[in-house]
Amino acid sequence: MRQEPSAAPLAGLRAVVSASGVAAAYAGRLLSVLGAETTLVEPPGGSPLRLEPPFLDAQGQASALFAYLATGASSQVCDLETEAGRKALGALLDAADIFVDDTPLAQRQARGLDQATIAKAHPQLVHVSVLPFGAIGPKADWKAEEINALHASGEGFLLPNGLTLELFPDRPPVKIYGNFSLMQGGIAAALGALSAVWARPQAGGQFVDISVQDAGLAVGCFAVQRYGDGSVENRHIRSFKYGGVIECADGFVELLTLEQRQWTGLVELLGRPDWATDPALADSLERSRQGAAINARLREWAKGQKVADVVSKGQALGVPLAKYAEPSDLLSNEHEKERGFFAPISVPGAGEVQSPTAPFRFRGAPLPLRGGPPALNEHDPARPASVPAGQGA
């Protein structure tokens, strides 16, 4: 693989993705935005992700989730229930470096997707299996959606915290919005895929086993560490003693002072009121002990403040403060604009839409998006991108 220095990092690499769930599809998106030529292999009716709400159109044809996950990919229908479909996939894999697949274990052999069959036919291929609980272990056949994965990996039990928990102490734990855990599985899958590609000169192709639960657990590792230190986390003790989510006159801010100088800056931001300059509060543990009283004062003060003022003045004083931004805010923020975080994509059925690019930049530039999500079976570059979803086969 030779490429121009200015090309995207994975230019020249080819990935094939068979995804009915978010984790494998997100791995595909990450590989695609990093520059790999990515083909989504779909059954005759299309990936079920095409039917996942929310939708960008009134007809329920243009899934926002699918548009995000499949950005930049092409689509090829392969009916793996047939010999011809399996042959077509085989031809794709002959030319590919990476194959990402989330087919349940029990269905793999019949479709020619099991580890041994793929390794024999494609010895140089990096074969990435993405399953809720991985490909080995007593739960390898278990099913999980996002909410199950979040609760199997620990973070589910630990949310909410802070203000939400104060307001609703008796409600069930609340999940993180969207598909947080599944996406951790996707990031781990892309990391595993590229690590295997890196090792290919020595190791050849190999099987990479990704479990969404493992990935969610990894990013929640501090709870495991604290367990080793003798404390079991739960959401009732996992709250910062003061600061956190604070309501201003026109929205919410996040305030978190972990260092002494940040507390000093906060006292300045508050206008040095008597209660805040009490010498006892110079001690961080004493502040924690008086956390509830401090928060009562902060909340009272914040009621009369505007979010933008608090954040800009606070940050100038070195106080970690952020607006709880609405998604629409990100589209109009000068910061995101200057960094080119959004770029237009064409979504069949919904037209041109601004889409996030990638959460990493190389050599000072955002990674370009190479088109929107494909219509079904849209793999011919000459085919117009406006074929409605579901009608391209």
Added chain:
Amino acid sequence: MTGPLAGIRIADFTIHAAGPFCTHMLSQLGAECIKVESAVRPDAFRKPHPVYGRMGPATFDQVASNKLSVRINLKKPQGVELAKQLVAVSDVAAESFRPGVLARLGLGFDALQQVKKDIILLSISSSGQTGPDAHFAGYAPLFGAWGSLGTLTGYADGPPVEMRHVMDHTIGLNGALAVVAALNQRRATGEGGHVDVAGREVAASLVGEALLMAASGLPVGRLGNDHPRMAPHGVYPAKGDDVWVSIAVGTEAEWRALVKVMGASALAADNRFATAAKRHDNREALDAAVAAWTATLPPEEAVSRLQAAGVPAHASWSTEEIVADPHLRERRAIVEVAEPDGRKRAAIGAPVRMSGTPDIGIVRGTPALGEHEDYVYGELLGLTRAQRQALQDEEVIH
């Protein structure tokens, strides 16, 4: 160690959580990671600090595991030179200072490129290396706030929710991915480069579909435990105190299996629940029926019955249950690590298993400050005992 990244060396200047998690993941995959600190500026997480109101143990051991430790006082010009010598024998340099700090120290990307032409520099920060907010200070909850992940998380009738360490660590996981992408590109082009990972952009990247909706002028907001399509979908009380079961029903087959396991033929016959769309419309009533059933069972009993019938379900696990789980132990997602004093503790392994380069994981626990200077300064950089002593006397190695 012969993991997939064996032979890769990282000069690691990162501190706190996100950066150290990134390099920890790369070290579990086989890279040799040399952590740079000093007695005057140890990693803030190496010291006890009063998170959650107790001056308890710092959350340092996990992400410091596997790393080699050296002392370099970057306040001294000779310290900067020593850091450059380390970078010159490394493939990757990683840092998580505020944007501009590294350059002010004399260790910006251009300076590092002078000593190692194809160096890959990873910079992790709250808002990125450029843009009007680049100077902003931040921690995990702030990244979630800026990126709208925290705004969108919460009960529909409640406020936003703070993201915690998982936010830091997903930034680190994204950083690790970006570094391995850059390594593959270096192999293809011979060129390194500066990789810029912004915490707020990682948070935003995890709600991509909501951002597409907003860009189309469509409403998005907090959903609690609701799913836009599935019902029942939620966290239901199980028998006991603060124990819960998560259940998600996404297909007709799963719905039929659920009502069979529940023994609730009345639900199956109820017209309010006859189709997926009706079940979603009437999810409040459905949730109440499911909760009444789950409350009669210990969580693991409910889950084993549901999984046996093909319904996605899992208990809401505390750390105690996770650490003891045979499945996670078999996968080495949970491992035992021995500290220098012989004490053992549970830690997480790498979330990647590989058939051809299987030596992935933790080979040593937390390093003492400066523990590996004989190897790094003696063997790698070729400094003599006398040279090292002189640098110590001048508080450069300090």
